[in-house]
Amino acid sequence: MTAELLVQVVVSGLLIGFVFALISVGLTLIFGVMDIVNFAHGEFLMLAMFAAFWLYALFGVDPVFSVLVCGPLLFTVGVLTHKILIRHILNAPMLAQIFCTFGLSVFLKSLAQFLWGPNFRSITEPLLGGRVEIFGVFFGLPQVAAALGAVLATGAVYLLIYRTELGRALQATSEDKETAALMGIDTEKMFTLAWGIGAACVGVAGALLSMFYYIYPEVGAVFALTSYVVVALGGFGSVTGALIGGLIIGLVQVVAGFITPAFKMVVVYLVYMGVILWRPQGLFGRW
Amino acid sequence: MVRRVSRREFNLGLAGLVGGLAVGCAQTGTPAPAVGQQPAQPTFPKEVKIGAIYPLTGPAASSGLDGRYGIELAVEIVNGKYDLNLPLAREEGLPNLGGAKITVVWADSQGSPEKGQAEAERLITQEKVVALTGAYHSSVTATASQVAERLGVPYVNFESSSPSLTERGFKWFFRTGPHDATFGKNLFDMLRDLERVKGIKVRTIGIVNENTLYGTDASKITKQYAQEYGYQVVVDIAYPANTSDVTSEVQRIKAANPDVLFQVSYTSDLILFIRTYKQLDYTPQMILGYGAGFVDPQYTKTLGKDADYAITRAAWSADITQKRPAAKVIADMFQQRFGQPMTENSARSFTGMLVLADAINRAKSLEAEAIRQALLATNIPGDQTVMPWQGVKFDEKTHQNIYAQGVNLQIIGGQYYTVWPFDLATREIVWPMPRWSQRQ
Numbered sequence: 001m002t003a004e005l006l007v008q009v010v011v012s013g014l015l016i017g018f019v020f021a022l023i024s025v026g027l028t029l030i031f032g033v034m035d036i037v038n039f040a041h042g043e044f045l046m047l048a049m050f051a052a053f054w055l056y057a058l059f060g061v062d063p064v065f066s067v068l069v070c071g072p073l074l075f076t077v078g079v080l081t082h083k084i085l086i087r088h089i090l091n092a093p094m095l096a097q098i099f100c101t102f103g104l105s106v107f108l109k110s111l112a113q114f115l116w117g118p119n120f121r122s123i124t125e126p127l128l129g130g131r132v133e134i135f136g137v138f139f140g141l142p143q144v145a146a147a148l149g150a151v152l153a154t155g156a157v158y159l160l161i162y163r164t165e166l167g168r169a170l171q172a173t174s175e176d177k178e179t180a181a182l183m184g185i186d187t188e189k190m191f192t193l194a195w196g197i198g199a200a201c202v203g204v205a206g207a208l209l210s211m212f213y214y215i216y217p218e219v220g221a222v223f224a225l226t227s228y229v230v231v232a233l234g235g236f237g238s239v240t241g242a243l244i245g246g247l248i249i250g251l252v253q254v255v256a257g258f259i260t261p262a263f264k265m266v267v268v269y270l271v272y273m274g275v276i277l278w279r280p281q282g283l284f285g286r287w
Numbered sequence: 288m289v290r291r292v293s294r295r296e297f298n299l300g301l302a303g304l305v306g307g308l309a310v311g312c313a314q315t316g317t318p319a320p321a322v323g324q325q326p327a328q329p330t331f332p333k334e335v336k337i338g339a340i341y342p343l344t345g346p347a348a349s350s351g352l353d354g355r356y357g358i359e360l361a362v363e364i365v366n367g368k369y370d371l372n373l374p375l376a377r378e379e380g381l382p383n384l385g386g387a388k389i390t391v392v393w394a395d396s397q398g399s400p401e402k403g404q405a406e407a408e409r410l411i412t413q414e415k416v417v418a419l420t421g422a423y424h425s426s427v428t429a430t431a432s433q434v435a436e437r438l439g440v441p442y443v444n445f446e447s448s449s450p451s452l453t454e455r456g457f458k459w460f461f462r463t464g465p466h467d468a469t470f471g472k473n474l475f476d477m478l479r480d481l482e483r484v485k486g487i488k489v490r491t492i493g494i495v496n497e498n499t500l501y502g503t504d505a506s507k508i509t510k511q512y513a514q515e516y517g518y519q520v521v522v523d524i525a526y527p528a529n530t531s532d533v534t535s536e537v538q539r540i541k542a543a544n545p546d547v548l549f550q551v552s553y554t555s556d557l558i559l560f561i562r563t564y565k566q567l568d569y570t571p572q573m574i575l576g577y578g579a580g581f582v583d584p585q586y587t588k589t590l591g592k593d594a595d596y597a598i599t600r601a602a603w604s605a606d607i608t609q610k611r612p613a614a615k616v617i618a619d620m621f622q623q624r625f626g627q628p629m630t631e632n633s634a635r636s637f638t639g640m641l642v643l644a645d646a647i648n649r650a651k652s653l654e655a656e657a658i659r660q661a662l663l664a665t666n667i668p669g670d671q672t673v674m675p676w677q678g679v680k681f682d683e684k685t686h687q688n689i690y691a692q693g694v695n696l697q698i699i700g701g702q703y704y705t706v707w708p709f710d711l712a713t714r715e716i717v718w719p720m721p722r723w724s725q726r727q
Contacts, residue, residue, distance in 0.1 A: 005542055008567075012534035110344075118348030120558060120585040131566055140566035212566075214558045214589055218346050222531045250532075257535030262498060262525040264535070 004136040009258050010251065011137060015147045017250020019205055022150035023223055024230035024242035025157055026201030032237025033174045033194035036086065039101040041227065042220025043108035044199050048074050048206025049215045050112065053121050056210075062127040063211045067149060070207035071200045078199025082192050090191075105220075112217035121215045128211060142211035149208045153201060158239055160197070170194065174237060226253075229272050235285025244283060331385030335647055337640075338392045338410030340421030340431050345397035346529065346555050349585045350632055351423055354446060355393070356625045357633030358420070360617065361640035362389050371613045372671055374645040381648040389644055392416055396427045403427035407434035417653045418443060418643060423632070425449030426500040432460045441658045443646075445639030446602070446632060448578065449504040453687040459655075461662050461681055463639040465691035467501075467577060470600040471508040473693050474575050475516045477598075477707040478547070484709065487718055489572065491521045493545030495536065495560070497528040497552055505551040505577045521545045528556045537563045547573045550597075554580040558589050565593055565723050572719040573598055582631045587701045592727070596720035598697045598706065603634035606705045606713045607675050614673035638672050642679050662686075675711070 027041045038044075048070045055066040081104065089100050128141045161167035172180040173190040181187045213219070230249050234241025249268060256267035275283060339358055342351035366388045369376045380386035392414045394406035403422045410416045411434065418441040422428045428447040435442035436457045443461045444452065450466040481487040494509050496502035502525065513520050522543035524536050537560065540548065548571040552560060557580030564570070574597040580586055581599035605628065608615040617637065621629040629637075642665060647653070650661035667679040669690065677690040695707040697716060704714035 002542075005538060008538055009535055012532075012538075016532045016534070113344060113348070118344065118352065120349065120554065120589045122558070122589045124591050131568070133568075138567050143566070212562060214555060214562075216346075216555070218344075218348075222529060226531060253532060254535040257526075257533070258539055261536045261539065265527055265530075 007135075008137050009254055011139065012143075013251035013254030014247060015140075015143045015250075016254065017247040018147040018150040018154075019209060019246075020223070020226055020230055020250050021243045021246025022154050022205040022208075023202055024227040024234065024246050025154050025239055026198040026205070027227050028231045028234065028237055028239060028242040029157070029161075029201070030194050030198035031231065033170060034086070034090075034191060036089075036097050037101065037228075038198065039098065039224075040081070040105035040108055041198075041202060042222075042224025043105045043112075044074055044077060044220070045202040045206045045209070045223055046112060046215075046217060046220040047077060047108065048203040049210045049213070049219060050116065050121075051203075052207040052210035053123060053215050056123050057121075063123060063207045064127050064145065067204055067207040070203040071153075072203070074203025074206070075196040075200040077203075078195040078197070079192055081199070082195035086191070086195065087188075109217050109220070116217070118217060122213075123210055126211045140212065146208035146211060149204060153204045154239075154243055157197060157201060158243075161239055166193070226268075229268065231282075233272050233275050233282055235282030238282070238284035241282055241284030332387050332653060334388050334390045335381065335384065335653065336390050336392055336414060336416045337643065338394060338407070338414060338416035338419045338421075340394045340396050340403050340406050340410070340419070340427065342398040342423055342427070343393065343395040345399075347398045347423060347553055350554065350579070350583050351396075351398075353583070353630050353632040354421075354423055354636040356621065356627075357445075357629070357636035357638075358391060358640045360621055360624060360633070361637045361644070362391055364617075365389050365641065365644045371616060373613050373617075373673075374641045374667060374671060375648060381644065383648045383651045384653075394421075396422050396424070396431070398424050398427065400424075400426045400430040404430040404434055407431035408438075411435065411438050411440050416440070417647065417655070418658060420445060420636075420639065420643065423447065424499065424501065425452060425504065428452055429500055432457065435459050439655050441643075441646075441655060441662060443639060443643045443662065446635045447501070449500045450508065451500070451504055453682075453685040456684065457686070459659060461686040461688075463642050463679055463688045463691065464602055464635045465676075465693050466687065467505045468508050469691065470577060470693050471505065471512050473600055473695055473707070474509075474549070474598075475512045475518075477695050478518075479516060480707065480709065481716070481718065485716075485718070487572075489518065489546045491519045491545045493522040493524075493540050493543055493548045493571070494520060495522075495524045495526070495540060495548065495550055495552075497556055498525040499528065501553075501577075501579065502528075502551045506549075509549050509551075526556070528553050530556065530559070533559050533563050534567065536560075537567050537569055541567060541569045545571060547571055547575055549575050549577070550581075551577045552580045554583040554585055557581065557586060561590055561593055561597075568723055570720060570722045574720065576600070578602070578631065581698070582696075582703075584627060584630060587698060591701070594701065595698050595726075596717060598695055598716075600693050601631050601696045601703070602691070602693050603629075603631035603674055604694055604696050604703055604705050605629070606711075607673065609713075610675075611670060611673055613671075617673050634673055638674050638679075641672075642667065 030038045051070050052063045052066045055061040128145045131138050131140045169185045173187050230245040234245030252271050257264035341354050365375045368379050380388045396403035419435050420443050422431050425447040432442045436459050446464050448467045450468040453462050494506050496506040576599035587594040618629045646661040650657040669676050669678045682689050694705050696703040697706045706712050706716040
């Protein structure tokens with residue numbers, strides 16, 4: 001194996017890792033604040049990808065710009081999900097909560113297939129097409145753009161949570177809802193916000209992915225499973241954990257895929273299991 | 288009060304959910320219209336129910352729908368009256384059964400062997416279908432046909448290409464379409480002919496295959512033929528079809544640098560591979576495909592000009608319409624009815640359905656054994672099909688259609704052209720495929 005090849009493998013792993021991270025940040029945020037696992041997370045991603053696709057197909061808006069639409073759009077979807085569905089099952093048994101978001105996932109998938117058919121779509125001429133070559137290492141421009149966008153979005157969420165009043169309120173709610181409410185924090189508003197921001201993360205990720213990934217109703221499943229592993233690895237509810245976890249899984253997947261392609265997912269899950277055995281709460285988890 | 292969820296509870300919930308889903312899905316599917324009870328005196332049935340299992344949702348839904356359209360058109364031809372040189376076209380319904388009409392009961396496998404198995408069970412025990420067909424994915428066909436074998440119901444497969452399916456020696460399983468051993472041989476025969484006729488030298492080959500039954504069997508066959516024909520396999524990669532990233536696989540292939548690359552992929556994974564080849568600037572002399580993703584209309588539609596130049600084995604090509612007049616009419620009907628061109632998936636399922644209907648008609652009964660005997664006695668000449676086959680006749684032991692064969696197509700400008708066998712070619716082969724930087 002030459003040095004170039006090694007660098008190429010690492011670069012590819014990191015590029016996809018940043019996208020995993022952004023998707024997982026959304027998931028972990030909702031979980032951290034609400035204690036509800038959003039099984040429809042992958043479908044939110046799918047909706048964002050379709051939104052980016054239709055903006056491109058109907059109005060010629062490139063994903064580079066439609067990111068700015070998809071983020072807020074999915075924020076709205078997240079808020080509506082909370083207002084219409086989640087609000088009513090906050091105190092329901094865990095199984096009911098799982099079935100609720102899982103049902104939403106099946107519903108969204110079926111709706112997408114009903115509305116747009118099972119066909120594959122893609123953005124054929126993205127503004128950022130092609131690739132650049134640096135010392136024999138190839139950087140796909142859309143991949144680089146997606147990774148950069150993911151870094152920016154993840155950074156923004158990080159700052160929002162750890163550096164602002166609002167973020168502290170979110171953290172407090174995630175820590176202890178009753179006490180937070182006693183301190184005058186509007187927890188209902190925090191819940192809504194968590195769903196909004198969580199969904200907005202995949203909104204951005206979806207638009208970025210649409211630059212180089214195919215789009216079809218089942219596409220969410222491809223990323224959702226990985227993001228659950230990332231969240232469990234990084235620690236439920238931890239934004240930093242999701243970021244580091246995303247990078248680790250991205251790297252492991254690509255490097256393992258290079259060494260033993262048939263078993264790459266086995267290696268990914270082995271790493272996950274190893275971490276869970278050693279630190280059951282995940283790398284940065286609190287419980 | 289919101290309860291903290293422990294990891295254990297989460298996992299338990301997840302396990303319960305998955306289990307619940309499997310059970311739930313066994314009971315979904317399209318309910319069939321109620322059938323009138325058979326009257327006491329022996330009269331002919333009004334309808335003949337055939338169960339069809341296809342991936343109607345899920346990653347392969349577009350291929351599944353393709354197959355479904357072919358079957359729907361075949362049923363239309365059988366049930367209606369058409370002046371075509373095809374079995375049962377000129378009569379309404381099944382004449383030997385008093386003009387009984389065929390009804391298809393659909394079931395969705397979602398591409399999953401477990402669901403396919405559960406659906407086969409449901410179709411046979413609850414819907415009381417007289418025969419089964421499906422299920423596109425070889426892995427699903429394998430489990431679904433096991434149910435039919437156990438319950439003694441004829442299962443006629445039209446398009447699953449894994450050779451091992453007919454090697455099981457099942458009593459009730461038949462296959463009308465060619466399998467990958469035939470296809471694989473076609474690809475190697477082409478390589479040999481290219482060297483002989485055009486002096487194109489290929490020494491090393493690479494294999495990349497998805498890791499279910501279809502991909503694994505195709506890979507095995509490729510290796511067998513490679514040895515037989517004297518090619519060296521320098522890289523051999525199996526990957527999970529539902530993967531989000533294949534850069535590492537592609538880098539491995541690139542590092543090994545085989546002369547030609549055999550690609551065994553379904554649709555979504557194939558799109559991902561071609562995209563990644565382009566991103567990492569990888570071009571072998573040629574990509575040789577084992578159908579599936581390569582012949583899904585979504586492949587050329589999604590990738591546009593990036594889909595070009597690959598050569599794929601195929602069971603059918605649109606050029607056949609020049610040789611078989613019925614094929615032209617059927618292909619036009621198909622385009623008009625479903626708004627998309629006929630593909631090898633729809634052509635195979637169309638033909639297979641006619642073969643099955645013809646056998647039931649000749650059986651003069653809905654008894655499973657009578658249908659099985661009629662299938663064994665099948666002998667349909669090639670010109671009564673829309674396929675490039677010599678005909679349909681099942682091997683006594685394996686129940687594989689011994690006359691099924693394929694062609695090799697090259698994709699140029701989003702169109703499929705027959706390039707091999709050379710005497711059937713409608714276009715000169717482009718070899719090697721141009722590098723990404725040299726493409727327009």
